[in-house]
Amino acid sequence: MEPGLQQAPQLHTEIISWFTANARDLPWRRPGCSPWGVFVSEIMLQQTPVVRVLPVWEQWMKRWPEPSALAAEPSGEAVRAWGRLGYPRRALRLHAAAAAMTDRFNGSVPATREELLTLPGVGTYTAAAVASFAFGRRETVVDTNIRRVHARALSGKALPAPALNAAEMRLAVELLPDDDAASVAWNASVMELGALVCTARSPKCAVCPVRQRCAWVAAGEPAPDYVPKGQAWAGTDRQVRGALMAVLRQAREPVPRNLLLGPADLTTAAAATDNNTATSSAEADAGTDAAALAKLHALQAPAEQLERALAGLLADKLAEENDAGLQLPV
């Protein structure tokens, strides 16, 4: 990694030039976008692809053009508007961050990394990214794309380490241009290169602006020295929670617990009459989506797992319990 630092100036020039010609036209990058717009985009983009964020971001900014507007509404509305972006706790944290901005920062997005770090849902990456992209400050932005570009171009490895480490952070700090504007351009450019060209699975080295300088290419593109750990899904509480969330998100009135916890009653009722007509009407009466409910029941999760998953939702305040059953806060 050290040797590559000598060509940092060339890397800056070539990657920033590539960005100028090839960057995607994303709404949160446009000159008129507010710091709040940048902030919202950064939270939504945590572990979620750009194409899925775009439509939700547009609707979000139209409905809540500034932090105080979001803070004025119940958190459940944020969860609903979040839709299927995933990790719905991010919606709660974004709502809480808007409340904190309203209370502690005069209704504005704070401009410094230190202040940004005090907001819920804002960690090392997001604080640096917002300070850099929304406020033009010189901050070292390190995300998964940037780590991968650094690992390949400078360290000659196929993939970065499983977790961000001190050596990577030092390298990123040393690579950051001194000039404020150049540092912002560099952050955005390396990230975009990692997202569009230096991708995880099938890097497009043929169109890479720095392929001649890439340590990984020079080393003959060696394979990763570790096996990425998979994300377990089938049969997990997480899967059950996701199915529960899909039902609760669109429900406009309390959802009875027994409707969520098992199809037993419905099966009996349906069998007693004829087909699933009874099931459909029962679900319609509860204001729930039949398809979402069917997916939940199709998992055939054990009752104790359903209870545990439901408790997990309640613990995160994604739903509130009342006499009638369950619903999102309204």
Add this chain to the structure above:
DNA sequence: TACGCGTGGTG
């Protein structure tokens, strides 16, 4: 430090 956290597109 390692793990859990949603969702859907894709090679």
Add this chain to the structure above:
DNA sequence: TCACCAAGCGT
């Protein structure tokens, strides 16, 4: 098809 992967965070 089915793991892998995606602008991380909090514990």
